[in-house]
């Protein structure tokens with residue numbers, strides 16, 4: 291296997307050029323576009339939109355560190371008026387959920403919690419597990435996307451704030467996931483012989499419709515240095531007395547189960563390679579340190595009760 295000279299990606303899932311891989315190229319082009327002054331421009335744009343409305347932006351919160359920090363900054367540092375939504379798929383980590391509720395309450399903001407139809411949702415997840423494809427956690431991501439846009443449209447909000455950052459999370463290799471509404475429906479129907487009724491599908495029509503409505507997805511962390519972001523993370527943690535709940539993506543027990551058990555065991559995929567490579571590209575880790583960390587593959591905590 292051929293490895294990228296710069297990060298940990300290999301040619302079984304990434305195209306490798308002479309100097310670096312295609313994902314290092316993406317990183318460099320995002321870095322080149324990252325002007326810290328953009329933050330101010332972004333905040334002004336949000337504030338000037340519908341200034342009399344109760345909310346001027348919308349944010350999803352998972353209970354994880356990234357979305358919690360972004361929410362804290364948006365309210366305390368940028369004085370924005372966000373409406374927060376949380377998609378409760380029934381698998382929240384209790385500690386992460388308690389951090390999230392505490393933050394929402396302390397900031398005194400409005401939040402909508404969407405609960406799934408648990409039977410249908412669990413059958414959808416089971417269908418993906420049975421289908422033998424590596425993207426068994428996409429039902430969560432697609433539902434969250436749909437709920438964000440649908441709620442933004444309902445409340446006439448033009449800006450979605452997204453906590454993703456290429457410097458810490460990177461991009462998932464294309465072959466590992468396929469986000470498409472028809473695909474989700476077909477997997478569910480094949481393994482249950484039923485139609486999806488309650489699950490919030492994000493369709494091709496939705497993509498076009500919300501683009502025409504002018505709803506924009508913004509990623510403020512792209513314009514912030516890692517140092518600045520870590521400082522604000524600590525500030526947020528102190529603000530609510532944040533309690534740790536485990537590693538990345540452990541805020542949701544099911545996501546953790548997929549990432550640290552199903553993918554490594556059945557598909558030889560270790561998602562940590564994506565986060566670690568992102569940190570190598572942004573010089574938070576050396577390649578050698580990242581390789582060391584990759585060896586200590588995340589182990590799923592089997593004491594977690596999956597029977598609910």
Ligand SMILES: [Zn+2]
Nearest residue numbers: 294297311314
């Ligand atoms: Zn690379």
